[in-house]
Amino acid sequence: MGKTKERQVTTMVEQSQRIEPSPSQLLDWYRQMTLIRQFELRCAQSYQQQKIGGFCHLYIGQEAVAVGSLAAARPSDYIITAYRDHGHAIARGTDIYPLFAELYGKQTGCSHGKGGSMHFFDRERNFFGGHAIVGAHIPLATGLGWAIKYRRQESVVFCYFGDGAMNQGAFHEALNLAGLLKLPIVFLAENNCYGMGTHVQRASAVTDLKLRTGDAYGIPGKDVDGMDCPAMYRMSRAAAEYCRGGNGSIFLEVKTYRYRGHSMSDPQKYRTKEELAQYQRYDPIGRLEKQLKDQGLLDEKKIDALHHEIHTRVEEAHHRAEQDPDPELDEVWRDIYANPFGPYLS
Ligand SMILES: Cc1ncc(C[n+]2csc(CCOP(=O)(O)OP(=O)(O)O)c2C)c(N)n1
Numbered sequence: 001m002g003k004t005k006e007r008q009v010t011t012m013v014e015q016s017q018r019i020e021p022s023p024s025q026l027l028d029w030y031r032q033m034t035l036i037r038q039f040e041l042r043c044a045q046s047y048q049q050q051k052i053g054g055f056c057h058l059y060i061g062q063e064a065v066a067v068g069s070l071a072a073a074r075p076s077d078y079i080i081t082a083y084r085d086h087g088h089a090i091a092r093g094t095d096i097y098p099l100f101a102e103l104y105g106k107q108t109g110c111s112h113g114k115g116g117s118m119h120f121f122d123r124e125r126n127f128f129g130g131h132a133i134v135g136a137h138i139p140l141a142t143g144l145g146w147a148i149k150y151r152r153q154e155s156v157v158f159c160y161f162g163d164g165a166m167n168q169g170a171f172h173e174a175l176n177l178a179g180l181l182k183l184p185i186v187f188l189a190e191n192n193c194y195g196m197g198t199h200v201q202r203a204s205a206v207t208d209l210k211l212r213t214g215d216a217y218g219i220p221g222k223d224v225d226g227m228d229c230p231a232m233y234r235m236s237r238a239a240a241e242y243c244r245g246g247n248g249s250i251f252l253e254v255k256t257y258r259y260r261g262h263s264m265s266d267p268q269k270y271r272t273k274e275e276l277a278q279y280q281r282y283d284p285i286g287r288l289e290k291q292l293k294d295q296g297l298l299d300e301k302k303i304d305a306l307h308h309e310i311h312t313r314v315e316e317a318h319h320r321a322e323q324d325p326d327p328e329l330d331e332v333w334r335d336i337y338a339n340p341f342g343p344y345l346s
């Protein structure tokens with residue numbers, strides 16, 4: 001990586017350290033992370049009751065990544081992610097009712113019941129999915145970045161993927177082009193230590209992921225604690241500003257951990273209970289809760305009230321989605337082919 005890029009990254013990190021979230025932001029993030037967790041616990045329950053079918057990958061443990069980073073995104077920015085997408089959609093502001101409806105395959109689902117858990121979309125919020133094929137959405141992020149640059153917009157793409165996806169060819173092609181064309185993209189690698197049951201140390205020749213894109217593609221990398229929501233916000237905001245400033249793309253290696261199995265059917269023989277417990281000690285929700293209590297912004301009474309409110313909201317949305325009608329047979333043919341003359345991007 002050249003000296004100029006190194007200086008730019010140092011400036012970005014210094015800027016991130018000066019960003020101070022307000023008390024109302026911290027409370028909002030606590031609420032959002034709690035909502036994501038309760039939504040997913042409800043998903044797990046309905047899945048185990050065989051009410052929901054298909055693949056389902058839970059985000060439990062990783063909530064601070066989506067919540068902290070998307071707090072730095074503007075409404076005009078573009079978001080794209082892989083199949084572990086519940087947290088990103090909720091943090092982007094999609095209502096949980098069309099998400100539950102999507103899991104139930106209902107007409108009222110955010111993808112009209114055709115996508116399921118891995119294909120949440122919300123065009124209104126520039127949320128471009130939800131993609132099942134590992135690494136396949138990263139070139140789409142590069143395409144979005146190119147559209148932004150071509151149209152001289154101020155937007156940035158937030159592109160999320162896993163540590164496993166970094167070993168796919170699509171990742172390297174997409175980053176090469178993003179580096180070459182200096183596209184405004186924040187690439188966020190959610191390093192949760194595993195790709196299915198394979199530890200990153202058994203899958204990646206270079207395990208210090210933040211080093212993999214600087215010299216190779218001219219996209220500087222920085223690591224960030226993904227279990228710390230305010231830290232995620234600070235770094236993501238500074239990274240987005242770096243991109244908006246016309247400096248090209250940036251790569252964030254986000255250190256995180258998933259508490260549940262890879263998907264709903266995973267006996268998890270590849271890790272010990274002790275390893276899981278070690279990460280759970282740094283639980284992102286518990287950590288922010290402690291900070292808020294220490295600052296006098298939360299107490300047990302307020303926490304109980306908030307949990308009760310969110311629980312009611314989750315149950316109501318879930319119940320409504322479950323009662324909704326199944327799609328008509330004709331729905332099979334709708335939204336399959338894009339209209340080549342239609343507007344893709346606003
Ligand atoms: C091209 C392709 N190869 C294999 C799979 C099967 N597969 C699904 S998820 C996954 C692991 C990906 O791990 P990572 O990118 O770290 O994401 P995480 O599940 O940890 O969020 C694999 C191999 C797939 N969906 N697509």
Ligand SMILES: [Mg+2]
Nearest residue numbers: 162163194195
């Ligand atoms: Mg992973």
